[in-house]
Amino acid sequence: MLCYGWVFRIAQLGDGRRQILSVLLAGDLFSSRMIFSESAEYSFQALTHVRFARFDRNDLRAAMVANLELFDAFAQVCANERRAADELIIDLGRRNAEERIARLILHLTGRIGERTIVRESCYPFPLRQNDMADILGLTSVHVSRVITKFRKAGLIEYSGGNLRIMRPQELAELGRLI
Amino acid sequence: MLCYGWVFRIAQLGDGRRQILSVLLAGDLFSSRMIFSESAEYSFQALTHVRFARFDRNDLRAAMVANLELFDAFAQVCANERRAADELIIDLGRRNAEERIARLILHLTGRIGERTIVRESCYPFPLRQNDMADILGLTSVHVSRVITKFRKAGLIEYSGGNLRIMRPQELAELGRLI
């Protein structure tokens, strides 16, 4: 379980293309799948300094069978992971670059907000534009253009690893969240 | 659980865009998530005539806690669903139309082959080109062009709800599976 920092789960293709499959924040399991099978199947990549905790696979399985609440909590975690994957599929399949980026920002800041106190909509945001590109199936050049546009429209501020949302309403409209 | 036929799990966007999130074949659970929560969250759509079986949510949960093998089998199902979702994310994020279509064909025929006897690499394949487009984030027009190209190259035959793979080797190369 990740206790501190940011981690990506990634797939690296033969020819250098990279796809980030999910972003882990403090409190997330590295992989619910890893609890059952030895192989991680994809690799992980730390974006920041990181702290994490280990569990014994068999202990956890035993505890889940013994304790129904833990079992349900774990099922809930799996369901959330799945929902996030579905959302990403929809983004990649059917939304354009502006929508994708607006949604990614809102999705991540939402998750950060669940974990830490946020003041004045200013979030720690260590993703590079290149990372956003590799989540969203775009190039970093294009991400830069869209972000610049958002910035010029006064929607966000984004520098030095921090992101501030100036107009959440308009950003949500751009992402078709309304 | 689906017993016979083909079903899509889909997301329908406000403006008519559709994204198919997964394709269910005989033996698949409609949603591993549905076992824990009431809401299906997305909708399902039958592509063919269909037969299915129902389980009582609570019976199944009880059985899983009581029977470790069932528990593991279920975990395995979840893991497979997850892997398929990851693959789709990689396709949508980082592969072009030819790769996507070649991979979809190989993925589906592989799954069909696990379930039925296949003669002369000829598979039942009720997907319309429009459905493939909605899985792969393309338009049906573009799918048509690529399929026509595959056909002219002698890679596949595809008509009347059947698909035959003439040159699996070359198709796999196109999909970067080799």
Added chain:
DNA sequence: CGATCGGTTGATATGAATCAACGTGCGTGG
């Protein structure tokens, strides 16, 4: 001080979308 990394910007290329017309098979109602 040079090297490297992340980001910006412009010019150009390209894959896929869009628009449009047409064909063909099929089911259905008259």
Added chain:
DNA sequence: CCACGCACGTTGATTCATATCAACCGATCG
């Protein structure tokens, strides 16, 4: 039994979103 409409696919012309290539900038770091 025919005529019509509809679903699905094909094909061509054109447009558009995003990629690619390239130059450059500022910050950071050894």
